[in-house]
Amino acid sequence: MKRKRYLFTILAAMVFVVTFSAFASYQKRKNEPAFLDNHDFQRYQERWGLWVDFRAEKKSLLEKTVEFGADYDDVISLNAITEKEKKKLNRLVFIPYSREYSNSLQEAGSYREAIDTQIDQFIWPVLPNSKTRISSRIGRRWNTLHTGVDIAIPKNSIVLAAADGLVEVSGRSGDYGNAVKIYHNDLNHFHTVYGHNNVVLVKSGDFVKKGQIIALSGNTGKSTGPHVHFEVRYHNVYLNPENFLTPFEEGVATSMVSFAN
Known part of the structure; x- marks a missing residue:
């Protein structure tokens, strides 16, 4: 009986150590910066x-x-x-x-650029600056449902992945033009979509990181001007991307990071 109790105590201690280590590792990942691809890196x-x-x-x-x-x-x-x-x-x-x-x-x-972000949060696929603005939000438009947020931006600007995920769609996709669709397994199985790109840089099956360049913006598909159409979906239900992001108008504070850090 004492031997069983002793073995149970050891097993419980091992489970506690493994659980604590996993939690500590998660917390470390949770607080790590996300890199934002720029024109140099x-x-x-x-x-x-x-x-x-x-x-x-x-x-x-x-x-x-x-x-x-x-x-x-x-x-x-x-x-x-x-x-x-x-x-x-x-x-x-x-x-x-x-x-x-x-x-x-x-x-x-x-240098590389980085922002502080939680691993369970999205980032804007286009960095807010003087050349970007939200031109249309989710909701009824022209008697149809506009399913995401449009961000006006000059052609061939960098488009970033909003979170880590697996590329499911890459290429021509109807009215979306050249589009990318990413599955975010670690974010409650959400999908994000990036439409109207001039060039798509990733392919189906690629795993991408938050802040990684995935396309160059454009005006392909059913579009009236250069912009990025950004969607957040949950089981094919269109959600308001702005509910998962900081206000676009507040901008994003970035820091420079060297490879020595």
Whole structure:
């Protein structure tokens, strides 16, 4: 009897330690900053680098790869570049940075950006600034239901993932134009949708992080001007995104973070 009680005490202590460790780990994650991709530091497949538009880039893929200190074959594989495309690229390609190149950017004054956010909260997919504004909210519009929030923004501006999640839809999607739909398993199984993009940078099956660049804004689909159409859904029920976010007009306070932090 004493032996059973002793073993039960040990088991209970082990469960307590595991539970406490998990809770402490959750609290640590909960208070960690979320990185916001900018024009110098961007992410894809959990790697830091930059999306380079070879429709306008004067250097070749090999030259840009060498410049960033990346491995050429790795870039080819990461972007699924075909033999035909190697001769003439006509799209955006993600090129990872080497540690040395990242350090050189920081020495020149360019850093990653971050905000304090809870892991169970969304962030705006477009950073509030002098060039952005909410042009339409959820509700009745033109005798139909407008299912999300429209954020007016210049074409080819960065569009960010509102939270960690799995990309379910990426590409042309009816009136939404070039759209991205993300499933947020850890956020009560919500979905978020980002419509009317000029270019989509992620593909179905990708796991994305909060604040990661997923597209460049545009005017595709049923749209009257460059903007991001942002939706929050729960089991295909359209919810007001503004109920899950800080007021857009208040803006977002960001901090600069180096790789040494």
